[in-house]
Amino acid sequence: MQGPRPVVLSGPSGAGKSTLLKKLLKDYENIFGFSVSHTTRQPRPGEVNGKDYHFVTREEMQKEIAAGEFIEHAEFSGNMYGTSKGAVQAVQAQNQICVLDIDIQGVKNIKKTDLNPIYISVQPPSIDILEKRLRDRKTETEESLLKRLTAARVDLELSKEPGLFDLVIINDDLEKAYSELKEILLEEIKKTQESRKS
Numbered sequence: 796m797q798g799p800r801p802v803v804l805s806g807p808s809g810a811g812k813s814t815l816l817k818k819l820l821k822d823y824e825n826i827f828g829f830s831v832s833h834t835t836r837q838p839r840p841g842e843v844n845g846k847d848y849h850f851v852t853r854e855e856m857q858k859e860i861a862a863g864e865f866i867e868h869a870e871f872s873g874n875m876y877g878t879s880k881g882a883v884q885a886v887q888a889q890n891q892i893c894v895l896d897i898d899i900q901g902v903k904n905i906k907k908t909d910l911n912p913i914y915i916s917v918q919p920p921s922i923d924i925l926e927k928r929l930r931d932r933k934t935e936t937e938e939s940l941l942k943r944l945t946a947a948r949v950d951l952e953l954s955k956e957p958g959l960f961d962l963v964i965i966n967d968d969l970e971k972a973y974s975e976l977k978e979i980l981l982e983e984i985k986k987t988q989e990s991r992k993s
């Protein structure tokens with residue numbers, strides 16, 4: 796079943812994708828649905844299996860990838876991440892706007908599919924601010940933090956490719972960043988709200 800046009804949120808780890816996404820899901824409950832990815836990383840305190848991620852072993856994930864169950868998958872900072880066909884279908888079956896939170900490798904792989912999402916990159920005002928946000932979040936070891944900062948530099952370079960993203964949001968002031976996000980999504984939001992009335 797084909798739902799409304801999906802949305803891809805990408806950008807360096809710590810840039811604020813989940814923060815923006817949580818606001819969107821809260822303000823537009825039932826309009827947006829989150830594509831729950833699979834990952835082999837360990838859950839963080841408070842993360843719920845099946846809601847934040849499907850937490851799986853590398854063996855389980857490799858088996859499902861081999862069975863053709865994934866739209867895209869990537870290795871990020873020492874762990875596997877991927878979007879299953881089922882994750883997107885579950886949201887589209889509800890006629891909701893499906894939001895994917897994926898890294899830049901995922902963006903490039905989604906571009907090869909017929910998903911046709913709106914591509915948005917959320918970026919930090921600077922690498923120093925990104926590092927501070929990641930440290931303050933207290934989710935990373937020193938090793939994984941350094942890996943994520945290295946990946947962030949690559950992400951910010953690759954994101955400069957013309958046409959890769961429909962919009963780049965610099966997440967300095969959160970409310971301003973959120974307004975920019977809502978503005979680009981306004982048309983899809985309206986269409987989805989209208990379709991509920993008919």
Ligand SMILES: Nc1ncnc2c1ncn2[C@@H]1O[C@H](COP(=O)(O)OP(=O)(O)OP(=O)(O)O)[C@@H](O)[C@H]1O
Binds near residue numbers: 810812813967
């Ligand atoms: N505009 C902002 N100003 C200050 N802090 C922010 C802002 N946006 C997000 N943060 C904080 O920065 C940290 C990283 O944000 P968040 O977890 O949303 O990033 P992310 O892009 O989803 O990261 P990941 O890809 O690792 O999941 C969080 O602690 C969040 O509260």
Ligand SMILES: Nc1nc2c(ncn2[C@@H]2O[C@H](COP(=O)(O)O)[C@@H](O)[C@H]2O)c(=O)[nH]1
Binds near residue numbers: 805836
């Ligand atoms: N290519 C994909 N990237 C994904 C997916 N799910 C999440 N991610 C990205 O991984 C990093 C790290 O996430 P974290 O939760 O460990 O901080 C971040 O950039 C996500 O956008 C996915 O299914 N495919």
